[in-house]
Amino acid sequence: MNGDDVNEHGTDEDGATARANEILRTEAGSGVHGLAIAGVSDHDEAGVFIEPAEHVLGLAGPLDHHTWRDRPEGHRSQAGDRECTLYSLRKFLRLAIAGNPNLLLLLHAPEASVYHSTPLGDELRALGPAFLSRHAARRCIGYLDGQVAMLLGRGRQKDMPKRPELVAAHGYDTKFASHALRLGLQGLEMTEHARLTLPMPAGQRERVLAVKSGKVPGLDTVLAEITAVRDRIETLLDTGRTPLPAEPDTDRVSAWSVRAHLRHWDAAAPAA
Structure with a gap:
């Protein structure tokens, strides 16, 4: 990101603090799935x-995330536009442990x-398997249902389809x-094999x-x-025919988080 980026959350000082303390940044969105269209x-x-x-x-107050976009909020992204969101480790872990599929991407x-x-x-990426669980698979279903609701025009108004050109060209968004x-498909892979392959396997991609x-x-x-894919996931989860544990390994992740914060702060402390 450069000096022309639009700051969407917090102050410039917050952004500088986030970047100075960054431990991980990856591609996200369609690119990391292998679904970007040139x-x-x-x-x-x-x-x-x-x-x-x-x-x-x-007493400085929490700094939970910071976002930069090439375009202001409310303006649709265009081809080649960039957006970057940095999450505090504490917020990231809370969301990833809860099974947020977008944030699990960073680990895989x-x-x-x-x-x-x-x-x-x-070390955080090496913890990736600790976040995969039946709970995370069900969160994938929840996100899937949300996309279908918006596809059918049943989502919240602010989430309704805003791509009339796609509907006009193809009959649906x-x-x-x-x-x-x-x-x-990613929820099914997680449920069947307790893994998440990125980019997506060739046939699925x-x-x-x-x-698309x-x-x-x-x-x-x-x-x-x-x-059909959704029903397959539900069947595997309901019958227990999955290698996934019921819940993520919260204790392991939490213990690592404590150590990571202390190590980071110790390294950043001024020399005596």
Whole structure:
């Protein structure tokens, strides 16, 4: 990000603090899934920073995340636009432990999509399997359902489809449809194999790209495919035929977080 970026959250000082304490940053969005379309897709990044001690133990107040965008809030991103969100480690861990599929990506991104990682960032990524659970798989279903609701015009007003050009061209919002199918396929991989492959495996990636680019005619066809994947996940979870543990390894993640904060603060402390 450069000096022309739009600061969407907090002050410039907050942004400088987040960047100075960054431990991990990776590609996010369609790029890390392998679903970016040249000349169409924007570029997303996400990362993690450790709040200075005064924001956690002192009176400076929490600094939970900071976002920069090329375009102001409320303006649709265009091809090549960039957006980066850095999350405090504490916020990131809370969301990832809760199964947020967008943040789990940072822990499973391929090396080519890792733009910055300190030793603590490497340790955080090594903890990736501790976050995968049946709870996380069900969160994927929840996110999938949200995309389908918006695809059908049933979402909250602010989340309603805003891509009339896609509806006019293909009869439905192909981007919402591709998000729903992608979430389903990734949730199914997680449920069947207790892993998350990025970029998506070739066959799955090609199918999602076909939906995204409008090559799958008819909303009913796409919805039937999404429903079949969703039902498969539900069946595996309901019958217990999954290698996933019921819950993430919260104790392990929490203990590492304490050590990581102390190590980071010790390294940042001025020499006596």
